[in-house]
Amino acid sequence: MDDQTKKLLKECNVGCKMALQSMTQVEDYLEDSELERAVEDYRREHERVEKETSRLLMEAGVSEKDPSPVASASSWITTEMRLMMKGDCHQVAKLMMNGCNMGIQSIAKCQNECSDASREARQIAEGLIHTEEDFMGRMKEFL
Numbered sequence: 001m002d003d004q005t006k007k008l009l010k011e012c013n014v015g016c017k018m019a020l021q022s023m024t025q026v027e028d029y030l031e032d033s034e035l036e037r038a039v040e041d042y043r044r045e046h047e048r049v050e051k052e053t054s055r056l057l058m059e060a061g062v063s064e065k066d067p068s069p070v071a072s073a074s075s076w077i078t079t080e081m082r083l084m085m086k087g088d089c090h091q092v093a094k095l096m097m098n099g100c101n102m103g104i105q106s107i108a109k110c111q112n113e114c115s116d117a118s119r120e121a122r123q124i125a126e127g128l129i130h131t132e133e134d135f136m137g138r139m140k141e142f143l
Contacts, residue, residue, distance in 0.1 A: 001060035004114035008121045009053045010065040011110040012128050015103045016050035017066065022099050032089040035142050039096070042135045049128055056120070093142035100136040104129055 023043045030036040057064055111117075111125050 001056075001062065002116070002118070004117040005121045006057070006060065006062050008110055008114040008117040008125055009057055010062070011107055012121075012125055013050060013053035013057065014065045015107055015128065016046045016053070019046045019099060019103060020050065022095065026092045026095060029088070029092050032142065035089045035092060038135075038138050038142075039092075042131065042138070045131050049124065049131070053124060089142045093139040097136050097139045100132040100139070103132045104136075107132075 020043065023039055023046070026039070030039060054064055107125050107129050111122065111129075114121075117125075
């Protein structure tokens with residue numbers, strides 16, 4: 001597996017881990033059953049991509065990249081502060097949309113930097129971007 005493929009798969013993997021951490025963090029604030037269902041649907045998709053990228057990295061003998069402790073802590077604190085101030089479905093939707101936007105930017109940037117990555121890695125990245133865009137669109141109805 002070439003370096004660009006490894007880098008792109010790692011970025012997708014860590015992005016899914018960050019998304020899953022955020023979804024877990026907002027669980028207690030999901031009072032709307034439709035919002036809860038939407039978050040659960042996208043949780044399953046992120047889990048699927050995280051497992052797929054983990055498998056590919058493991059098969060190549062590459063260790064997974066964990067989210068940066070600073071990024072994780074910053075995200076956790078920001079989310080907690082916003083939810084403590086106003087923990088309703090509108091705020092959860094905003095937080096999820098912000099996370100989607102950050103994920104899209106991060107993966108798209110890595111895609112551009114890793115233009116020679118394998119077709120499979122590029123397809124995974126493109127699929128994850130599409131998932132983030134869909135999730136963001138789904139969250140709009142809760143604003």
